Amino acid sequence: MDFVEKTLREIAVAVEMSAYSSEFVERDGFLQSIEPRLKLSGLLGLIILVSFAEQIRLLIFYCFIPIIFSLLSKIELSFFLKRILVFIPIFALTLALPAIFNFVTPGDAILYLTKFKHTVFSLDGIYITKQGLHSALFLFLRITLSVAYSVLIVLTTKWTDIVYALRAFFVPWVVILILLMSYRYIFVFIRTVENFFIAKKSRSIKKSDALSGYEWTSNRIGILLKKSFDLSEGVYLSMQSKGYGKTSIITQKKPISVNDYMWLFSVFSVVALSVLANMDIL
Amino acid sequence: MSSIFLLKGVDYSYYGKDIALKNISLEIYKSECFAILGANGSGKSTLLKILDGLYFPKKGSVVAFDEPLSEKAFNNEGFKEFFRKKVGFVFQDPDSQLFLPTVKDEIAFAPMQIGYSKDKIKSLVSEIAKELGIEGILDKYPFRLSEGEKKKVAIASVYTLNPDVWLLDEPIFSLDPKSQWWIVDFLKELKIKKKTIVVATHNLGFAKMIADRCCVLNDNHEIAAIGDIESVLKNKSLLEESNLIHQSGVIA
Numbered sequence: 299m300d301f302v303e304k305t306l307r308e309i310a311v312a313v314e315m316s317a318y319s320s321e322f323v324e325r326d327g328f329l330q331s332i333e334p335r336l337k338l339s340g341l342l343g344l345i346i347l348v349s350f351a352e353q354i355r356l357l358i359f360y361c362f363i364p365i366i367f368s369l370l371s372k373i374e375l376s377f378f379l380k381r382i383l384v385f386i387p388i389f390a391l392t393l394a395l396p397a398i399f400n401f402v403t404p405g406d407a408i409l410y411l412t413k414f415k416h417t418v419f420s421l422d423g424i425y426i427t428k429q430g431l432h433s434a435l436f437l438f439l440r441i442t443l444s445v446a447y448s449v450l451i452v453l454t455t456k457w458t459d460i461v462y463a464l465r466a467f468f469v470p471w472v473v474i475l476i477l478l479m480s481y482r483y484i485f486v487f488i489r490t491v492e493n494f495f496i497a498k499k500s501r502s503i504k505k506s507d508a509l510s511g512y513e514w515t516s517n518r519i520g521i522l523l524k525k526s527f528d529l530s531e532g533v534y535l536s537m538q539s540k541g542y543g544k545t546s547i548i549t550q551k552k553p554i555s556v557n558d559y560m561w562l563f564s565v566f567s568v569v570a571l572s573v574l575a576n577m578d579i580l
Numbered sequence: 581m582s583s584i585f586l587l588k589g590v591d592y593s594y595y596g597k598d599i600a601l602k603n604i605s606l607e608i609y610k611s612e613c614f615a616i617l618g619a620n621g622s623g624k625s626t627l628l629k630i631l632d633g634l635y636f637p638k639k640g641s642v643v644a645f646d647e648p649l650s651e652k653a654f655n656n657e658g659f660k661e662f663f664r665k666k667v668g669f670v671f672q673d674p675d676s677q678l679f680l681p682t683v684k685d686e687i688a689f690a691p692m693q694i695g696y697s698k699d700k701i702k703s704l705v706s707e708i709a710k711e712l713g714i715e716g717i718l719d720k721y722p723f724r725l726s727e728g729e730k731k732k733v734a735i736a737s738v739y740t741l742n743p744d745v746w747l748l749d750e751p752i753f754s755l756d757p758k759s760q761w762w763i764v765d766f767l768k769e770l771k772i773k774k775k776t777i778v779v780a781t782h783n784l785g786f787a788k789m790i791a792d793r794c795c796v797l798n799d800n801h802e803i804a805a806i807g808d809i810e811s812v813l814k815n816k817s818l819l820e821e822s823n824l825i826h827q828s829g830v831i832a
Contacts, residue, residue, distance in 0.1 A: 457681070458681045458682055458685070478680055478681050478685070479679050479680065481681050482678075482679055482680060482681050482721075482722065482723070483679075485721070485723035486675050486723060489723070529675065529676060532671065532673060532675075532676025532677075533676050533679045535629065535634045535671075535676070536669075536671055536676050536677045536679060537679065538634055539632055539634060539664070539668075539669040539671075540664070540689055540690040540693060540737065540738075541660070541661065541664035541665075541690055541693040541694060542689075542693055
């Protein structure tokens with residue numbers, strides 16, 4: 299498969315992923331019904347809680363929370379776990395792996411991989427330490443849980459609602475408008491790029507070599523840049539024509555429902571349990 | 581008849597070298613439908629942008645509603661608001677015009693700029709959507725819409741301010757027959773409401789259907805003819821010289 303086909307496939311996957319994710323947003327689930335600002339604040343609160351957790355039993359308890367919320371939000375568990383566990387935790391595991399050895403985290407030996415005849419840099423061998431395993435597990439669980447909560451936000455909230463919710467964190471309107479417009483045009487450019495590749499494929503007879511492929515790609519990048527400049531000019535004129543000026547206030551507030559109170563109660567309960575556990579009351 | 585736009589000796593060029601308009605003088609009257617006819621690249625879109633106060637001529641003068649259109653005039657917030665409420669522009673490329681993520685946001689944008697209350701905007705959006713038959717796509721993303729739907733949304737985004745003057749750039753270009761007829765019917769309704777309409781097009785059949793008067797821009801970016809639509813369209817040699825018809829005919 300040459301680079302054209304690979305790129306085409308990647309574009310198709312990106313569009314498909316985006317479309318499939320928006321399908322979850324439309325479902326009649328628990329998190330989908332929560333007011334976006336409350337949802338974003340609550341999930342961010344849970345991410346912070348995870349980052350400060352100092353007990354392994356607490357982190358294991360937190361693992362059940364995203365699973366329960368994904369089930370309540372009608373997200374297939376297999377899809378949810380695949381989305382969380384495929385890339386980022388593998389990356390986290392790679393990062394955390396060196397920490398389990400005694401040359402990074404000295405401590406009590408659990409398993410010797412090798413023993414040296416003489417000490418090298420004051421090490422008598424390479425082994426996995428209890429303390430190292432502990433900190434690696436902490437890092438892995440914290441990253442996985444943070445990713446899980448972030449995925450829940452993305453899967454159950456429209457991108458536009460996420461952006462509007464940023465207003466609750468005092469993000470300026472102009473930044474929100476830029477983010478909204480970026481989201482709008484990403485898809486226009488994805489289609490343009492897709493068409494570039496399809497047009498090339500339709501006229502390609504022989505397999506292209508890498509050098510000509512790079513030349514063609516750099517040329518297309520230039521064309522895309524030119525197109526984006528032209529489009530930005532059109533957008534600017536259109537904004538002017540519609541009277542864009544000192545204000546651009548766009549608000550979409552959802553009324554507070556029973557589910558929102560239940561959501562707040564759930565988040566506060568988790569926080570309260572964590573505090574009690576940290577105080578060794580639980 | 582009172583005048584809405586009055587242009588005298590207008591020249592416009594891009595980057596100081598690519599001439600787009602040369603010595604354009606014309607007058608557009610209240611409640612008329614005026615067509616700007618011309619081949620691709622003749623300067624139709626540029627002329628519409630000048631009428632909408634988006635570009636300002638390098639030479640000559642433009643008067644709208646008895647006020648000169650200049651950058652200075654648009655620095656006056658009062659005039660800017662008055663003009664933007666009075667004149668609506670439907671762009672040829674809906675992707676330029678629809679720059680927000682959802683249809684609802686798009687329709688609400690102009691009234692928000694004017695400072696309408698949230699309740700008024702909400703009712704206005706649903707009222708316009710119902711009238712134009714797009715209430716089912718209000719929460720959709722523009723990239724998921726068909727070209728016909730995009731055009732309807734672009735029109736809806738202008739319709740919210742109910743402007744007296746409508747500027748439309750190639751409104752039926754790249755649309756299917758059903759959407760084309762929807763546009764024609766919509767423009768006829770605007771005519772009944774006594775709105776002033778300026779349409780840039782190279783589709784002579786469409787122009788004949790809706791316009792009262794027209795001008796023809798030739799390849800030199802000048803006005804080759806101006807007058808009532810019937811008489812201009814009868815002048816076949818002029819239309820052929822201006823690349824609006826071909827001796828082999830026009831492909832419908």
